[in-house]
Amino acid sequence: MANAAPHNPPFRAEHVGSLLRPPELLKAREDRDAGRITDADLHRLEDRLIRQAVAMQQEIGLGAVTDGEYRRGVFYADFICRGLGGASIYYETERMFFVDERGNRIAVPLLRIHDRLKWTRPVHADEFRFLAGLTDRMVKITMPSPTIAYSVDGRNIDPGVYSDLDELRDDIVDAYRKELRALAQAGCRYVQLDEVPIAMYCDPRRVEHMSRGGIDVNKVLFRTFPDLINAALAGRPASLHVAMHLCRGNNQSGWLTEGGYDPVAEMLFNEINVDSYFLEYDTARAGTFEPLRFVPANKSVVLGIVSSKVSRLESADELKRRIDEAAEYADIDQLGLSPQCGFASTAPGNRVSFEDQTAKLRRIVEVAREVWG
Numbered sequence: 001m002a003n004a005a006p007h008n009p010p011f012r013a014e015h016v017g018s019l020l021r022p023p024e025l026l027k028a029r030e031d032r033d034a035g036r037i038t039d040a041d042l043h044r045l046e047d048r049l050i051r052q053a054v055a056m057q058q059e060i061g062l063g064a065v066t067d068g069e070y071r072r073g074v075f076y077a078d079f080i081c082r083g084l085g086g087a088s089i090y091y092e093t094e095r096m097f098f099v100d101e102r103g104n105r106i107a108v109p110l111l112r113i114h115d116r117l118k119w120t121r122p123v124h125a126d127e128f129r130f131l132a133g134l135t136d137r138m139v140k141i142t143m144p145s146p147t148i149a150y151s152v153d154g155r156n157i158d159p160g161v162y163s164d165l166d167e168l169r170d171d172i173v174d175a176y177r178k179e180l181r182a183l184a185q186a187g188c189r190y191v192q193l194d195e196v197p198i199a200m201y202c203d204p205r206r207v208e209h210m211s212r213g214g215i216d217v218n219k220v221l222f223r224t225f226p227d228l229i230n231a232a233l234a235g236r237p238a239s240l241h242v243a244m245h246l247c248r249g250n251n252q253s254g255w256l257t258e259g260g261y262d263p264v265a266e267m268l269f270n271e272i273n274v275d276s277y278f279l280e281y282d283t284a285r286a287g288t289f290e291p292l293r294f295v296p297a298n299k300s301v302v303l304g305i306v307s308s309k310v311s312r313l314e315s316a317d318e319l320k321r322r323i324d325e326a327a328e329y330a331d332i333d334q335l336g337l338s339p340q341c342g343f344a345s346t347a348p349g350n351r352v353s354f355e356d357q358t359a360k361l362r363r364i365v366e367v368a369r370e371v372w373g
Contacts, residue, residue, distance in 0.1 A: 009138060009190045009241045010276045010302050010336050011063030013368035016245055017142035017192060018075060018342030019068030020349045020357055022049055029073070029347070046070050047130065054134045056358070061365040064138040064190060067131055068344075074109045075194055075345045076144030083123030084149070084175055086115035086161075095209075101310075106251050109346065113157045117149060117168070119175035122182035129186055138190050141183060145195035145244065146172050146232040152197075152220050153213070169228055176232035184237035192243045192278070194345075198225055198268065199246045199280075202259035202287075221264065226271045233273050243302075245278035248285070250308070250341040250350070260287015265294045276300040281322070282307040282340035292329035301330060304340030306364055311356045319367045337368050 025045060032042045050067045057065040072078040074089060081087050091107040124141050131139045149172045151157055154165060162168045183191060200206045201221045211217050233242060246268075248257045261268065261279065269277070269291075277295075280286050281304050295301055305322045306314050319337065326335060343350055343357050352360075 009064055009140070010243055010278070010300055011138075011368075012336045012372040013062055013365040014064060014278070014302050014336055014338040015057075015062060015066070015361055015364070016278055016304070016308070016339055016342045017066050017069055017140070017194070018072075018344045019053055019066075019070070020343045020352070020354055021068075021070060021347055025049055025070060026347060050131070051134055054131065057361075058135060058137060060358070060361050061369075062137070062361065064140045065131065065135055066140050066142060067127060069142065069342065071127065073347045075142070075342070076111075076148050077109070079123050079143050079179075080111065080117070080149050083179075084117040084119060084171075086117045087111050087113045087149070108249075108251070111149070111151075111156060113151065113161060113168070115158075115161060117171045117175060119178045122186070123179055125182045125186040125188075128183060128188045132187060139188065140190045140192055141188055142192045142194055142245075143179070145193040145197070146176055146228050147195060147197040147225050149175075150197075150224075150228060152210075152215055152224065169231075172228065173231045177235060180233070180236045180240060180242075184240050189239055190241050190243070192245055193229075193274065194245045194247055196247050196249065198264055199248050200257045202248075202261055202263055203257040204259060206257055206259075207263075222267055226267060230271075230273045241276070242274045243276040243278060244272065244274045245341070246280060247341055247345070248280050250345040251348075258285035261291040262287060265291030269294045269299060270296060274299075276302065278302045278304055278338060280304045280340040281326075282309070286340075289326040289329050292326060295330045295334060297331075297334075300334045300336065301326075302336040302338045304338050306337070306339045306360050308339040308341050308343045308352065308357075308360070309350050311352045313356070313359050313363060316363065316367050316370065319363070320371060323367075323371055332371075337364050337371075339364070 028042050028045050031037045050070050053068040054065050077089055089109045090112050092110050093105055093107045128139055128141055207217055276299055279301055303326055
């Protein structure tokens, strides 16, 4: 058995952030959009259901809790679209799409920037305060990575909004610095950035497609992205632990990209100034554990080897075997265990049941206690 569980994040047993939305919440959001109930009615229901979600996470034994992203429709839209304004979501099914195990295409929600992105007030601080009032566990606030708000080629920006991409970068950096300070001032100690674009560069087909489209892949991946993220995190309060979740796409049990972390590992673990990582390792599409050899001694990795996409419950022996395999490349005391992604990165959620979700979270806690104490 490895050393006992840490008292600071990340914890040995974690979940990534989003939880399946109760049907009454989905119905209430439809009713609000149709004008049948008010924003206040919806907010009261969200509060009640978040209380239940927190109680569930505590009872299972998780060290950190989230609000399940119950107030969000798409994981990144609350911060970027509602919080910063100037952007909206459109859906793409032709050049980019999720695919499930049956080969079905699922639309991808993408950003359209139609005005300047501007931070005017804290976006998630009140949500943190509400959560902190419900639990004595550590509260984790999830946010999209700064790369999701950025545009590498400007094609999704309306004409005249930005004179160049440096202006967009400056607005993003300003917003993240102010939001992280506001969260820390509210008492938050744990923020997770959900990162998709870097994971896309692990997929050779995506890289080829982007290169054909005129994108300088090496410049974007090894200069633009790490510089943007590090600038957004510069000067963050020392009390704030920042984790990064690498996501290959997660929508109604579909995925967007595949490929091992090998092309990005050295940059990811050693040049991006976050404290820990949540890595998707639920299928062979994610490659091997070999890239973990680049993880420095002062950082940690939570292994996403439990699938949030399928109902099959992984056995304890299977999970312990995979943890042992990962420990060949990184010290076992630098590791933890989680699902590979949230259970509902978009409101419809993955094609698993609430019982599946609970069983998987219990299995994670069970195995983490057996491995780390």
